[in-house]
Amino acid sequence: MRIPIDLTYILQTFRARIALTWTIVIAENILIALIPLLIGWSIDGLLAGKVTELGWMVATLGGLGVIAVGRRIYDTRAYGTIRLHLGAELHRRSSALQISKRNARIDMSREFVDFLEEEAPQLITAFIQIGVSLAVLTYFDPALGLSSILVIAGMLLVYGCFHRRFYNVNSRLNEQREQQVDVLAKGKLLGVYQHLRALRRHEVAISDTEAVVYGGIFLLQIGFIAFNLYQAAGLPGITAGRIFSIASYSWEYVEAALMLPIALQSWSRLNEITRRINSSGDLSLG
Template sequence: MRVRIDLAYVLKRFAGRIAVTWAIVLMENGLLALVPLSVGMTIDGLLAGRVQELGWLVAILITLGCVAVGRRFYDTRVYGTIRLRLGSELQRRNSALNVSKHSVRIDMSRELVDFLEIQVPELMTAVVQIGFSLVVLTWFDVRLGLSCALVVTGMLLVYACFHRTFYRFNGLLNDQKERQIDVLAAGGRRGVFRHLRTLRRHEVTISDTEAVLYGGIFLLQIAFVAFNLLQGSRIDGVSAGQFFSIATYSWDYVEAALLLPIALQSWSRLSEICHRLNGPEDCAPAPASQLPSQP
């Protein structure tokens, strides 16, 4: 029985290494989420003649820098090994395909790993920032927390209207990419031009759809920030440092929330890619061994 290649497959084969990278990502984002609150406390402390809060802020920033640098050294090696092993597996599995499709599908398989290396940490950043911002803003005022919940709900509803559209447009783009080597091998200038023009048309269509989606979402975020600033200024006894924290966490919330549709859009594209990698047309015999988990 042929093993299906998808994100779950890669996660299972490299569970230990990926778990380490994600644990470091969570540590990095936990420290990052503390920065605006620490800055606000430092402002109030310095205005009151204290430097203790400044010392804590410096310690957090130094630790954050060390964790971030270390994670990037480790990530590069782990995900490079995964790309190597996954590409080798597809080479064995897709040997019956023509060269054009074979080449493009190896490139597509790398997008699975790119998602784990880039989009998943960004999504984790978004979740940590959203969760931490929600807690802090609710602590300042319940109405600030309620506005957070409403804007994320509205944003996800907007994206839900675009999921099938992104899936279909990415399918058309991938269909055209799979013809590229055959078109180049044919050698006709007109054929190459038509191929590149078709690629451009699909890419423009996807980009235009993204622009409409993000434009709608950004309007929600503008209303959210304006409401939080107005409401924060009306809190009784709010200090300069507390108002700074409210403003900063509100903007951090916006930036984090905007990462969610980006990750969801990547998921739409990967869904189409996984369907293509495991489609009936690539039915080479099942490999004798599964993807190895050791380099």
């Protein structure tokens, strides 16, 4: 039985390359997650006439720069190789399809690698940042930790109301993309115009759905930040450095948490692409 091309197939086939880059991503993001705390300590240290904390912060930033540059140099080569082999494999499997569909599906398959190269590291970043921020905010005040959990639950609930719509509009867009080469080959101006107009209509539908989802999420973020600042201001023995750390971790928490619905949206799209590129015919919604 032929193994379907999907994220699992790519992770299994290229496990060594992906494991190395993700290990570097984890190290990079642990350092990133510590920066607001180090800045807060540095502020309090400098106000007390000490520079030790500032030295630790500078050393951490230097190490972070070296790791970040090295990872990006490696990533370009590793994921470029994966795209090459994946495109060749999909071409071999879909050789019986029309050129238009084969062309579109090879382009779609690159979105798997794009997800692993760009969005998966961001998701790793999000989980690390969420974990560190939740721990720090809970340490400062349990009420801050509880508000952190509640805002993520609210964001996922907002996305869940639109999950099926994301899948359907992406399916219509991909169906239209599969027709592009055939439409261009016919050379009829009206046909090309209608095709491009259909692409625009589906892209607008996706964008409008995203706008509604992120509008709802943004309202949750405003409430979260406002509550945390109000709560922090009333904590006993609060210092300028701690206020900065709470504000920074609260903001970074909502930025990281925002990656969860974005990742779920991408997952919906990749599920549709998986179903499409592993099929042997049309998948029109009708």
